[in-house]
Amino acid sequence: MNEFGTYGMVAEFDNPTDxxxxxxxxxxxxxxxxxxxxxxxxxxxxxxxxxxxxxPPIVLIGGLIGSATAWTMEYYIxxxxxxxxxxxxxxxxxxxxxxxxxxxxxxxxxxFAFVGTLAxxxxxxxxxxxxxxxEFSGASSSRFFLCIERRDPLYDSELTAAFFRELNPIGVWExxxx
Amino acid sequence: xxxxxALEERQRHAARGLDPNNPLxxxxxxxxxxxxxxxxxxxxLTRKVPLFWWCTFGFGLFLFVVFGxxxxxxxxxxxxxxxxxxxxxxxxxxxNFVWWIGIGHAGTLIxxxxxxxxxxxxxxxxxxxxxxxxxxxxxxxxxxxxxxxxAWIFYWILPYPNTMTAQPNFRSPLVWDVFAVSTYFTISVxxxxxxxxxxxxxxxxxxxxxxxxxxxxxLSFGWRGSSHHWKLHKTACLLLAGIATPLxxxxxxxxxxxxxxxxxxxxxxxxxxxxxxxxxxxxxxxxVLVLGIPLRSVYGLHNLITVRHLNNCGKLMLVTGxxxxxxxxIEPFTAWYSGxxxxxxxIHNRAVGPHSWSYWLVILLNVVIPQALWFYKVRTRVIxxxxxxxxVLVGMWVERFMIIVTALDRDFLPSSWSNFVAxxxxxxxxxxxxxxxxxxxxLFVRFLPMIPMSEVRELLPFSRxxxxxxx
Numbered sequence: 001m002n003e004f005g006t007y008g009m010v011a012e013f014d015n016p017t018d019x020x021x022x023x024x025x026x027x028x029x030x031x032x033x034x035x036x037x038x039x040x041x042x043x044x045x046x047x048x049x050x051x052x053x054x055x056p057p058i059v060l061i062g063g064l065i066g067s068a069t070a071w072t073m074e075y076y077i078x079x080x081x082x083x084x085x086x087x088x089x090x091x092x093x094x095x096x097x098x099x100x101x102x103x104x105x106x107x108x109x110x111x112f113a114f115v116g117t118l119a120x121x122x123x124x125x126x127x128x129x130x131x132x133x134x135e136f137s138g139a140s141s142s143r144f145f146l147c148i149e150r151r152d153p154l155y156d157s158e159l160t161a162a163f164f165r166e167l168n169p170i171g172v173w174e175x176x177x178x
Numbered sequence: 179x180x181x182x183x184a185l186e187e188r189q190r191h192a193a194r195g196l197d198p199n200n201p202l203x204x205x206x207x208x209x210x211x212x213x214x215x216x217x218x219x220x221x222x223l224t225r226k227v228p229l230f231w232w233c234t235f236g237f238g239l240f241l242f243v244v245f246g247x248x249x250x251x252x253x254x255x256x257x258x259x260x261x262x263x264x265x266x267x268x269x270x271x272x273x274n275f276v277w278w279i280g281i282g283h284a285g286t287l288i289x290x291x292x293x294x295x296x297x298x299x300x301x302x303x304x305x306x307x308x309x310x311x312x313x314x315x316x317x318x319x320x321x322x323x324x325x326x327x328x329a330w331i332f333y334w335i336l337p338y339p340n341t342m343t344a345q346p347n348f349r350s351p352l353v354w355d356v357f358a359v360s361t362y363f364t365i366s367v368x369x370x371x372x373x374x375x376x377x378x379x380x381x382x383x384x385x386x387x388x389x390x391x392x393x394x395x396x397l398s399f400g401w402r403g404s405s406h407h408w409k410l411h412k413t414a415c416l417l418l419a420g421i422a423t424p425l426x427x428x429x430x431x432x433x434x435x436x437x438x439x440x441x442x443x444x445x446x447x448x449x450x451x452x453x454x455x456x457x458x459x460x461x462x463x464x465x466v467l468v469l470g471i472p473l474r475s476v477y478g479l480h481n482l483i484t485v486r487h488l489n490n491c492g493k494l495m496l497v498t499g500x501x502x503x504x505x506x507x508i509e510p511f512t513a514w515y516s517g518x519x520x521x522x523x524x525i526h527n528r529a530v531g532p533h534s535w536s537y538w539l540v541i542l543l544n545v546v547i548p549q550a551l552w553f554y555k556v557r558t559r560v561i562x563x564x565x566x567x568x569x570v571l572v573g574m575w576v577e578r579f580m581i582i583v584t585a586l587d588r589d590f591l592p593s594s595w596s597n598f599v600a601x602x603x604x605x606x607x608x609x610x611x612x613x614x615x616x617x618x619x620x621l622f623v624r625f626l627p628m629i630p631m632s633e634v635r636e637l638l639p640f641s642r643x644x645x646x647x648x649x
Contacts (some may be wrong), residue, residue: 016640016641035404036404037403037405039211039376039403041408042408042643045405049405049406053410053413055414056413059414077348078345082344082345086349096348097348099354099357099435100348100353103354103358106421106425110361110368110421110422111368113368113372113414113417113421114368117410117414118399121406121407123399123400125399126399140384141380141383141384142210142211
């Protein structure tokens with residue numbers, strides 16, 4: 001035990017079926033601070049471990065900012081700052097502004113999607129307590145992990161470990177918060 | 179139902195006497211989570227770099243040096259070293275630009291449009307196809323940049339407060355092009371990178387040695403594959419795909435506006451946007467096959483890039499090639515139907531004028547030869563498919579050359595007519611850009627995961643809970 005205490009209890013599985021069943025059981029038992037770590041996206045986990053997904057509104061806001069920026073810039077430059085009279089045609093020739101308006105909408109929406117997703121994930125974060133567990137490197141290749149964090153009110157070193165062992169894991173560890 | 183279709187396909191495949199070891203599945207049987215991870219990450223981390231890589235990289239590097247020399251000489255002397263003059267002021271530079279940017283389009287189509295259409299077969303080829311897009315757009319960008327003449331003040335085309343109190347004209351398609359291409363490049367890089375983050379995490383975890391681990395650790399941003407992160411990641415990828423699909427169509431549409439908004443006969447035509455987009459996707463799929471077929475055999479990726487992928491890319495080439503054939507047919511028709519003497523003369527000039535070789539070469543390379551793709555045996559065998567793809571790449575370059583040169587060299591006034599003759603430096607710039615592409619692509623193959631491991635894992639039959647186990 002170090003000065004930062006324990007991060008949580010981790011169980012390793014070798015297939016997604018056992019993982020999802022175990023996650024169900026843990027939920028039923030009343031644990032709330034649960035997180036799964038898998039080598040690819042598993043849709044079933046989204047229902048068991050809910051969380052807010054703010055990516056779509058962020059992308060929408062990005063797109064709107066892009067449109068507004070493009071329109072303001074084009075109107076200001078073409079009609080006010082640097083008006084060019086082409087055969088008496090209107091300065092505010094909005095149909096000709098559409099291509100750039102579209103491109104900047106896409107540019108801002110896409111950049112917001114990238115930066116927003118990383119920010120919501122809390123990345124970049126080079127170190128994470130679970131990286132202390134040597135076995136955890138399998139989580140990016142072929143192994144499936146469940147972690148009950150110590151913050152969970154039901155967390156108890158011995159009881160939680162015993163409960164985990166009933167769920168058919170290939171290993172159970174308590175991970176320190178370093 | 180999907181099982182039944184797969185069975186039927188396999189029987190058909192066997193009945194045609196094709197290699198049963200070359201399956202029609204998206205991923206060959208026997209692939210597991212561990213084998214995929216090992217197969218792809220070992221290319222980067224542990225396996226000896228194949229001789230093929232060194233030879234191709236060396237060849238690319240040689241051409242890249244030629245590119246550097248051509249650019250240095252160009253900056254010293256000015257674009258007079260090229261064969262361009264009035265009225266043929268575009269010639270090679272814009273031909274190369276349109277050709278390269280068109281090639282990029284298939285990568286975005288595979289990664290974005292096919293993702294939205296839920297075409298799971300795209301997964302294993304989307305990473306290198308998208309890398310191809312990025313490098314092709316980089317090569318494309320070189321040409322308008324140096325065609326400016328004074329490339330060091332390129333930023334004058336951007337809107338920014340300046341002491342000249344001058345601003346770009348937003349009614350000009352050339353300015354739209356700046357925005358379209360730079361947005362396309364940025365979005366392609368972001369989409370490519372966000373998809374690669376989980377795989378960089380795999381490389382970090384499998385790397386031995388502090389430097390490699392640190393390198394991929396930094397690139398992966400500390401990805402840990404938590405279920406919450408996966409959900410956000412999936413949503414972001416889908417949304418990026420959703421905005422990249424109209425973007426890719428807009429980019430080549432804007433490129434075609436560079437031509438159509440001019441009043442020149444042979445350019446001033448409403449068919450240009452779909453004509454250009456179809457041609458772009460056509461040449462792009464050809465490039466995907468030209469890159470994919472050698473990669474597949476050199477790195478032994480037959481289980482991930484299967485006959486099914488070759489077959490599907492072949493079909494898509496055939497379809498887009500037919501779109502293109504249709505526009506080739508419509509062009510002379512509209513010229514004739516318009517009753518406009520200048521329009522009709524442009525078509526006449528293309529068919530029998532000084533550059534008529536380019537017109538007939540385009541018909542042969544883009545329309546006649548690719549009809550071989552109707553045959554299953556051409557689409558599923560690597561050598562004929564590779565040959566047809568090379569033919570299409572050459573054909574599409576000649577097509578852009580034909581569009582630009584045969585329209586410009588015979589415009590309204592016979593007194594301003596001229597003939598375009600390419601110089602050594604025109605060719606050096608073109609081949610040099612191919613060198614730049616090869617160098618970038620080979621570095622990608624060497625240092626980054628060229629097959630998206632996390633997406634391939636999702637395709638495996640036991641990846642769904644309740645789908646059985648690996649054994």
